Amino acid sequence: xxxxxxxxLLARSSxxxxxxxxxxxxxxxxxxxxxxxxxxxxxxRLAPWRFIIYRGDARVEIGKKLAELAEQREGPLSESRRNxxxxxxxxxxxxxxxxxxxxxxxxxxxxxxxxxxxxxxxNLMLAANALGYGTNMITNWYSDLPEGRAILGLxxxxxxxxxxxxxxxxxxxxxxxxxxxxxLYADYSGPWEG
Numbered sequence: 001x002x003x004x005x006x007x008x009l010l011a012r013s014s015x016x017x018x019x020x021x022x023x024x025x026x027x028x029x030x031x032x033x034x035x036x037x038x039x040x041x042x043x044x045r046l047a048p049w050r051f052i053i054y055r056g057d058a059r060v061e062i063g064k065k066l067a068e069l070a071e072q073r074e075g076p077l078s079e080s081r082r083n084x085x086x087x088x089x090x091x092x093x094x095x096x097x098x099x100x101x102x103x104x105x106x107x108x109x110x111x112x113x114x115x116x117x118x119x120x121x122x123n124l125m126l127a128a129n130a131l132g133y134g135t136n137m138i139t140n141w142y143s144d145l146p147e148g149r150a151i152l153g154l155x156x157x158x159x160x161x162x163x164x165x166x167x168x169x170x171x172x173x174x175x176x177x178x179x180x181x182x183x184l185y186a187d188y189s190g191p192w193e194g
Contacts, residue, residue: 013173015134020167024093036127040119052097092165134169167175
């Protein structure tokens with residue numbers, strides 16, 4: 001049994017970031033993406049995530065700062081390595097950062113909040129795809145560093161869920177091997193005896 005939604009989900013794939021072009025989603029479409037992203041399981045209604053919009057010249061400025069940080073950590077960069085950092089956020093016309101914002105709660109563990117952020121990121125991608133845009137989500141080396149997170153606008157207690165690159169994609173996303181779904185589930189057979 002199929003439906004248009006199931007067909008859409010079964011065909012989902014990530015577009016190559018370097019092939020995402022203008023136009024990017026409009027302000028109204030971005031508002032729709034954020035609304036869809038927030039419609040995820042959120043135990044305790046904590047909204048343990050937020051979104052940062054990177055567009056325009058801000059993407060270039062971030063690239064300069066990431067190149068400086070990479071050089072501080074690695075020493076002088078080759079031209080290709082420098083260009084890699086300079087263009088981290090300017091390859092696609094729009095990048096939306098999905099940020100985990102943990103909240104203190106005696107009943108809800110931090111890992112649940114992070115998982116909710118992952119679902120928000122995926123809903124964001126699906127909504128962009130449904131509007132006809134290509135998407136790709138990455139994290140990268142700077143996401144694990146306090147200095148990198150600060151450059152990208154995160155507070156010290158916040159963590160990166162992912163950076164969703166969005167733009168118009170006119171190609172065909174390359175298919176990659178997928179796991180055989182039949183190998184991914186089984187009926188419950190009692191407690192684990194490892």
